[in-house]
Amino acid sequence: MPLVTDRYRSLGVSWIDTMPLRKGELMERGVDVIDLGAGDADLDPPPQAVARLREAAGIPALGRYGFGMGHRPFREAAVRFMEERFGERFDPITETIPLIGSKEGLSLLALAYLSKGDAVIVPEPGFVSYIGGARLSEGDPFFVPLRPEKDFLLDVDEIPPEVADRARLMYLNYPNNPTAATAPLEYLERVVAWCHDHDVLLAYDNAYSELAFDGYVPPSIFQVAGAREIAVEFHTLSKTYNMTGWRLAWANGAPEFIEVLAKVKTFVDMGQMMAVQAAGVAALDARHDFIPKNLAVFRERRDAAVEAWRAAGFHVDVPKATMYVWIRLPGGVDDIEFTMRLMNEAGVIVIPGQGLGPSCAGYFRIALTTRAERIVEGAERAGQVLAKMLAAPVA
Numbered sequence: 001m002p003l004v005t006d007r008y009r010s011l012g013v014s015w016i017d018t019m020p021l022r023k024g025e026l027m028e029r030g031v032d033v034i035d036l037g038a039g040d041a042d043l044d045p046p047p048q049a050v051a052r053l054r055e056a057a058g059i060p061a062l063g064r065y066g067f068g069m070g071h072r073p074f075r076e077a078a079v080r081f082m083e084e085r086f087g088e089r090f091d092p093i094t095e096t097i098p099l100i101g102s103k104e105g106l107s108l109l110a111l112a113y114l115s116k117g118d119a120v121i122v123p124e125p126g127f128v129s130y131i132g133g134a135r136l137s138e139g140d141p142f143f144v145p146l147r148p149e150k151d152f153l154l155d156v157d158e159i160p161p162e163v164a165d166r167a168r169l170m171y172l173n174y175p176n177n178p179t180a181a182t183a184p185l186e187y188l189e190r191v192v193a194w195c196h197d198h199d200v201l202l203a204y205d206n207a208y209s210e211l212a213f214d215g216y217v218p219p220s221i222f223q224v225a226g227a228r229e230i231a232v233e234f235h236t237l238s239k240t241y242n243m244t245g246w247r248l249a250w251a252n253g254a255p256e257f258i259e260v261l262a263k264v265k266t267f268v269d270m271g272q273m274m275a276v277q278a279a280g281v282a283a284l285d286a287r288h289d290f291i292p293k294n295l296a297v298f299r300e301r302r303d304a305a306v307e308a309w310r311a312a313g314f315h316v317d318v319p320k321a322t323m324y325v326w327i328r329l330p331g332g333v334d335d336i337e338f339t340m341r342l343m344n345e346a347g348v349i350v351i352p353g354q355g356l357g358p359s360c361a362g363y364f365r366i367a368l369t370t371r372a373e374r375i376v377e378g379a380e381r382a383g384q385v386l387a388k389m390l391a392a393p394v395a
């Protein structure tokens with residue numbers, strides 16, 4: 001039997017990717033499942049994108065290999081967005097790269113910047129592709145816990161000098177999945193300064209930049225002076241436009257970094273289908289019409305979720321951004337046990353904190369991916385499971 005590598009073995013288990021299997025098993029048993037697990041909303045993409053995909057799929061040239069260049073208008077639409085939204089200009093060719101979802105770009109970047117044993121700073125909890133990138137590159141991930149008492153902001157002062165000296169890459173994501181934390185510009189300035197001081201490349205994951213509420217407007221890392229010298233920023237159409245399965249994203253950064261990422265991709269993939277990129281242009285160009293309506297739906301779901309999960313006995317802060325609510329369990333209830341019982345006894349799928357990192361014990365995440373009534377019903381079912389667990393005698 002051929003053996004797998006140690007780096008493969010070091011990957012561990014991704015909860016989010018195993019949840020669909022468990023959901024399938026429950027549904028086969030006839031359970032009425034409320035799925036608040038993966039961040040994959042039940043909402044429609046912009047109709048303009050769907051129409052353009054239909055049309056583009058019939059154009060043979062858009063079905064050929066895109067290679068690294070892909071569909072140039074997609075690059076141009078991405079830089080139009082970056083300039084209009086953040087006031088930051090990028091060259092569509094040398095400072096922009098289309099991605100097959102940001103997940104691949106985030107992990108492939110590590111292959112170019114980490115040698116065996118190099119330290120990579122990873123927030124904990126953190127998205128699975130940071131860990132994938134770190135481990136598959138045989139880097140040495142240094143996990144920095146996102147602590148509630150620090151507003152879930154990764155504190156660079158927690159990185160020991162010995163780790164800082166051998167760090168080459170840092171992943172950072174605000175608005176944050178799963179905590180829904182947001183990062184003030186002054187905080188991002190401190191991180192950029194730290195990266196400069198230690199010559200560390202910052203992979204800034206801005207997947208939720210357009211999913212914010214109550215007047216909050218998330219920044220780009222490039223709004224921090226000096227960020228271009230040390231950062232690459234990732235954007236995706238997955239969340240903003242409900243286009244998760246379309247696999248379309250891009251990264252911006254200085255030509256030196258984008259060229260490196262492009263080269264790794266040259267050896268790994270052929271780029272996203274150009275017809276999909278053409279549809280991505282339609283989505284980006286529909287943003288002024290589409291995003292406010294989409295946000296109104298998420299806001300309604302968020303408000304319903306906060307009220308219902310609080311009423312069911314959980315500790316809930318009001319998220320200012322993202323499609324997640326990061327919820328604390330009362331009474332020292334274990335999040336893995338709670339999650340498993342909630343799924344098996346009540347058919348509600350959530351993600352346990354410890355599934356995202358050991359320091360997240362006592363928390364779980366719900367995603368606002370289904371109708372408000374179902375999120376409320378999920379809370380009611382969860383409240384019953386919680387009550388049973390709180391009433392059980394301590395072992």
Ligand SMILES: Cc1ncc(COP(=O)(O)O)c(C=O)c1O
Pocket residue numbers: 039100101102103104127173177205207235236237238244247248249
């Ligand atoms: C923080 C974060 N980054 C990146 C992604 C991946 O997005 P994409 O669909 O573009 O690969 C997700 C998806 O859940 C995410 O939560």
